[in-house]
Amino acid sequence: MEHDLFLKFEDEAAARTALSVAGIGTVDDGEGNIRLPFDGALADGSRFALSICGSGSGTLHAPTGETIDSVDESGAPIKMAVYAAIAGYHINIRFEGMVPESLAIFDTAPDTPAERFA
DSSP states (O other): OEEEEEEEESSHHHHHHHHHHTTOOOEEOSSSOEEOOSEEEOTTSOEEEEEETTTTTOOEEEEEEEEEEEEOTTSOEEEEEEEEEESSEEEEEEEESOOOHHHHTTBOOOSSOSSOOO
16 A cells, blocks of 8 residues: 655755665665655665655745736746745655655645656
């Protein structure tokens, strides 16, 4: 059974620490860059897929409720939503198997996630 978590941490360092406690460490990408893995397995065999939100920045954005005036490609006037960053470092992770309790506490369980797995 798959379990999707929408994790929010104070910052990237806090995310790496929490993931390490859960058994998800960093990897070398072969070019000398240390990063979080895209997928893998925990010691108990539970598989996971990991996605850092915001195209890898960890930052999500949400509409503020304000709009600005702009124009579309044809020059017609339009209203565009204003977006602002949501505090925290955001990671989505899918588990096939047990969810580590140490990560479950960071799950925001949003009604409408800003980003989802396909």
